[in-house]
Amino acid sequence: MSAELILRSKELFARVFQEPANVIVCAPGRVNLIGEHTDYNEGFAMPFCIGKYTVIAARRRTGATCRITSAGVPGAISTFPGDSSLSPGPEGDWTNYVRGVVFGMLPMLPGGSCAFDAAVVSDVPLGSGLSSSASLEVATATLLESIYRLGADPKGKALVCQKAEQTFCNSPCGITDQFVCACGEAGHALLIDCRPPYATESVPLSDPRIALVVADSNVKPQLSGSEYPDRVQQCKDACAAMQAAGHSEVRHLRDATLSMLETVARSHALPEATVRRARHGALRPGDGISEDQRTLQAKEALKACDYAQVGRLMFASHASLRDDYRVSSPELDALVEIARGVPGVHGSRLTGGGFGGCTVTLLSRSAVPALLAAFEAEYPKRAGGRTASVFVVRPAAGAMLLQQGAGAEPLAGAP
Ligand code: GAF
Numbered sequence: 001m002s003a004e005l006i007l008r009s010k011e012l013f014a015r016v017f018q019e020p021a022n023v024i025v026c027a028p029g030r031v032n033l034i035g036e037h038t039d040y041n042e043g044f045a046m047p048f049c050i051g052k053y054t055v056i057a058a059r060r061r062t063g064a065t066c067r068i069t070s071a072g073v074p075g076a077i078s079t080f081p082g083d084s085s086l087s088p089g090p091e092g093d094w095t096n097y098v099r100g101v102v103f104g105m106l107p108m109l110p111g112g113s114c115a116f117d118a119a120v121v122s123d124v125p126l127g128s129g130l131s132s133s134a135s136l137e138v139a140t141a142t143l144l145e146s147i148y149r150l151g152a153d154p155k156g157k158a159l160v161c162q163k164a165e166q167t168f169c170n171s172p173c174g175i176t177d178q179f180v181c182a183c184g185e186a187g188h189a190l191l192i193d194c195r196p197p198y199a200t201e202s203v204p205l206s207d208p209r210i211a212l213v214v215a216d217s218n219v220k221p222q223l224s225g226s227e228y229p230d231r232v233q234q235c236k237d238a239c240a241a242m243q244a245a246g247h248s249e250v251r252h253l254r255d256a257t258l259s260m261l262e263t264v265a266r267s268h269a270l271p272e273a274t275v276r277r278a279r280h281g282a283l284r285p286g287d288g289i290s291e292d293q294r295t296l297q298a299k300e301a302l303k304a305c306d307y308a309q310v311g312r313l314m315f316a317s318h319a320s321l322r323d324d325y326r327v328s329s330p331e332l333d334a335l336v337e338i339a340r341g342v343p344g345v346h347g348s349r350l351t352g353g354g355f356g357g358c359t360v361t362l363l364s365r366s367a368v369p370a371l372l373a374a375f376e377a378e379y380p381k382r383a384g385g386r387t388a389s390v391f392v393v394r395p396a397a398g399a400m401l402l403q404q405g406a407g408a409e410p411l412a413g414a415p
Contacts, residue, residue: 009057013119021057027138027399029124035295039174041253049184061115100164129357134177184398219356238278311346318349327354
């Protein structure tokens with residue numbers, strides 16, 4: 001967490017609202033190490049928070065009006081009601097992430113309403129598949145939790161934020177991003193069982209011998225475009241077909257085996273494309289490997305510090321996302337193949353929803369300079385002159401209250 005970011009949030013607040021903020025909260029962006037497009041199938045994901053944050057400086061108000069400004073939209077103040085008359089703003093409006101969370105938290109607030117002034121700054125790359133939106137949502141929920149002194153409930157907060165994105169931002173997202181932004185722990189990845197009640201396990205990921213590198217393809221992904229909802233629908237269609245074929249226990253792909261899927265495929269009840277999508281997500285073991293199994297195996301390998309095995313699973317995950325799930329892009333494939341050619345790289349894969357965005361690479365720390373050089377030299381050749389934005393990440397802490405009090409003083413233990 002950069003001290004400069006906190007300072008910028010306070011300065012922005014003071015400039016726009018002409019008085020000091022008295023609460024500072026933050027929530028991070030994330031990278032998913034493995035377990036992609038599994039969350040809405042009630043499977044497993046293993047993300048971690050990155051040390052890039054959305055920071056909100058704020059002050060509670062009386063009444064029921066919220067005012068918010070962002071460094072990303074200089075000079076603009078958005079105003080919306082902090083009560084049940086609240087509705088989404090125009091499609092694509094960034095405040096919808098905030099509005100949705102406020103709306104979802106109203107039942108928890110005294111009198112069912114809220115009022116605040118808030119200033120947002122962020123160093124999470126926007127719209128790059130690193131969960132800038134989940135980070136804004138979870139920071140907003142953390143703000144309300146702090147100024148109304150609600151008990152801390154990271155999982156409940158994540159669920160409110162997921163619903164906010166689904167209902168106010170028109171994105172049928174799963175739970176991974178909001179969950180890790182709210183519950184992530186420094187130095188750890190978070191294995192999430194995306195089936196209620198959402199069991200989690202923190203998995204150590206701070207071995208000094210390894211490094212994690214994120215490469216942004218600089219092609220923007222679009223979660224609310226048609227491809228992501230199409231994948232969600234195809235998974236549902238596959239479950240419905242398996243149910244119709246007598247497998248009534250298949251409520252989600254998590255409940256399906258590959259042989260059930262093959263049986264349904266042979267009866268031609270499903271289009272070939274749907275079968276391939278579902279193959280990525282079917283879980284129950286015994287007859288093949290799927291993304292959920294890779295994720296569970298990667299967790300065990302990580303605990304055993306078997307990075308070569310984690311890496312193999314990451315490459316396999318990428319291949320499945322590219323060939324069966326079809327959410328990769330030529331640029332993401334190029335980044336993964338460039339990484340594969342660098343000695344010391346254990347594994348690499350696209351991370352997040354796909355269709356652009358970023359890759360994550362696990363490698364020996366000593367191999368970082370060679371990887372950075374390879375991305376710089378090779379990516380433009382394979383991506384029509386485009387350059388990648390590349391940075392080393394370390395698993396960081398999830399959302400937190402940073403400062404509170406008259407002049408927003410740092411809290412004990414906060415960065
Ligand atoms: C996006 C979604 F928001 C997540 O819920 C998840 O489905 C991910 O894509 C793919 O794993 O980040």
